[in-house]
Amino acid sequence: MTEQKQMTTPITLYEGADLLTLDPLQPLIRNGAIAVSGTDILAVGPQPDLAKTYGAQATRIDWSGRLVLPGLVDGHSHLFQSLGRTLGDGLSLLPWLERFMLPLAANVTREDAIAIYRLAGLSSLLLGSTAVIDNHYAPVDPETIVALAGEMEGLGLRGVVARGIFGPMVEGGRRMNCDPRLFRHSAAEEIDLNRACLDAHPPGGRVEIWPMPENVVYLDPELMIACAELAAEHDIGWQIHCSESKFEVEIFESLYGKRPAIWMQAQGILSDRASLAHGIWFDEAEIEALGATETNIVHNPVCNQYLASGILKLEPLLAAGANVCLGSDGMAVGGSGMFEAMKAGFLLQRLRELNPLATSAELMLEMATLRGAKLLRRDLGQLRAGKLADFVALDLRGPVHQPLTRPAMAVVMAGLPPVTDVVVNGDIIVTGGRSTRLDHDKVISDGLQAAADLIDRAGLRGLVSDWIAPAHAIDAPYRAGSN
Ligand SMILES: [Zn+2]
Numbered sequence: 001m002t003e004q005k006q007m008t009t010p011i012t013l014y015e016g017a018d019l020l021t022l023d024p025l026q027p028l029i030r031n032g033a034i035a036v037s038g039t040d041i042l043a044v045g046p047q048p049d050l051a052k053t054y055g056a057q058a059t060r061i062d063w064s065g066r067l068v069l070p071g072l073v074d075g076h077s078h079l080f081q082s083l084g085r086t087l088g089d090g091l092s093l094l095p096w097l098e099r100f101m102l103p104l105a106a107n108v109t110r111e112d113a114i115a116i117y118r119l120a121g122l123s124s125l126l127l128g129s130t131a132v133i134d135n136h137y138a139p140v141d142p143e144t145i146v147a148l149a150g151e152m153e154g155l156g157l158r159g160v161v162a163r164g165i166f167g168p169m170v171e172g173g174r175r176m177n178c179d180p181r182l183f184r185h186s187a188a189e190e191i192d193l194n195r196a197c198l199d200a201h202p203p204g205g206r207v208e209i210w211p212m213p214e215n216v217v218y219l220d221p222e223l224m225i226a227c228a229e230l231a232a233e234h235d236i237g238w239q240i241h242c243s244e245s246k247f248e249v250e251i252f253e254s255l256y257g258k259r260p261a262i263w264m265q266a267q268g269i270l271s272d273r274a275s276l277a278h279g280i281w282f283d284e285a286e287i288e289a290l291g292a293t294e295t296n297i298v299h300n301p302v303c304n305q306y307l308a309s310g311i312l313k314l315e316p317l318l319a320a321g322a323n324v325c326l327g328s329d330g331m332a333v334g335g336s337g338m339f340e341a342m343k344a345g346f347l348l349q350r351l352r353e354l355n356p357l358a359t360s361a362e363l364m365l366e367m368a369t370l371r372g373a374k375l376l377r378r379d380l381g382q383l384r385a386g387k388l389a390d391f392v393a394l395d396l397r398g399p400v401h402q403p404l405t406r407p408a409m410a411v412v413m414a415g416l417p418p419v420t421d422v423v424v425n426g427d428i429i430v431t432g433g434r435s436t437r438l439d440h441d442k443v444i445s446d447g448l449q450a451a452a453d454l455i456d457r458a459g460l461r462g463l464v465s466d467w468i469a470p471a472h473a474i475d476a477p478y479r480a481g482s483n
Contacts, residue, residue, distance in 0.1 A: 016064030071130025073372025076327030119447030127337025137164025156429030291320025306334030
């Protein structure tokens with residue numbers, strides 16, 4: 001920070017909150033303050049100190065009573081899938097894709113995608129995410145992808161529109177019974193379409209466009225490699241679904257003679273630029289390969305339980321050196337955002353290892369912030385001078401969250417804490433629980449209309465049911481004195 005910048009750039013001072021900084025030098029500051037200048041955090045410290053230094057020149061905002069932490073990075077989502085929220089339950093991954101999600105995706109229009117982007121993006125912000133890596137695969141023409149990047153910017157979010165790439169139908173897609181309507185382009189056409197997106201919306205801004213070859217099993221292997229090369233050429237990341245279900249790994253191995261991560265390592269495409277969503281069914285050799293290459297793995301613990309896919313091997317992956325972060329995987333797989341992802345990951349790993357020391361609140365917070373920042377390739381994820389100013393304020397003063405003796409634990413166990421304020425890139429995006437940029441009522445009504453129309457157009461009305469009786473339904477309420 002030069003002296004000149006301090007003099008010319010306005011400073012905003014957020015005062016009086018307790019700060020969960022994720023900075024090991026001062027992890028918790030009670031009655032703290034954050035000074036923001038432009039897009040960056042200028043200083044973090046006790047409120048009286050910062051008030052003395054910056055109070056006279058700053059715009060001062062009273063955040064007393066709040067708890068502030070770095071904005072959460074949702075490492076893997078599908079915002080458009082909110083169109084089918086609450087539908088398609090009771091299916092494991094393959095039938096879920098085949099009978100529900102891919103037919104839904106094949107019918108989404110650009111207008112649907114934009115309407116739901118506003119609703120799901122707003123919901124992400126109100127659930128504490130300041131950045132989202134969003135895998136959008138319906139529709140994927142450059143005009144839509146670039147429009148969605150604009151929508152993400154308009155919402156005030158940081159993040160990535162990861163353009164879903166299916167390429168030509170290959171044997172893996174046939175074995176997974178994938179909807180052929182999604183496999184419309186040759187490998188060369190897909191790369192050209194991604195280049196057109198990058199030309200129209202070049203990397204380096206608050207929102208980037210990355211290539212996302214959808215899945216190791218149903219992708220043309222040459223196309224997967226070309227996507228990794230395209231990402232390296234533009235100095236951006238790329239993401240792929242990998243080893244989410246046991247069945248996918250079996251198909252891959254039967255087709256290519258190697259397990260997916262070993263095959264990718266042999267092609268030279270594992271690196272800290274790559275991120276693998278889910279990554280549940282890795283064996284020891286794969287975990288070693290992923291660690292040695294510092295590959296990013298996005299753990300989606302709510303989705304993995306919802307679809308009964310399996311449990312990621314967190315400790316072995318971290319010990320090997322992989323960067324494991326967290327994702328929501330969107331609203332259609334039981335997800336409600338990153339606070340729930342932290343809680344689900346915290347509990348699930350303890351159960352996997354039958355060990356209450358398997359996870360800590362601090363580890364989950366790191367995965368949702370600092371490790372997410374590494375995945376995103378941006379200098380954020382801490383309340384610390386010099387970092388990008390992305391943070392969220394919670395109001396945990398009500399009876400639901402008190403007593404708040406250990407704030408890190410309270411945040412991770414909170415489930416759905418009330419997010420009152422969100423700052424992204426130095427701008428106030430949410431205040432008092434409302435977007436500063438969008439009309440909530442209009443966003444909701446447009447999103448609902450798009451969802452209702454799509455369910456009919458995609459022929460999925462049969463999935464809508466008022467009540468599905470459990471297998472052992474009870475039909476005889478107890479009445480006192482009845483016998
Ligand atoms: Zn996904």
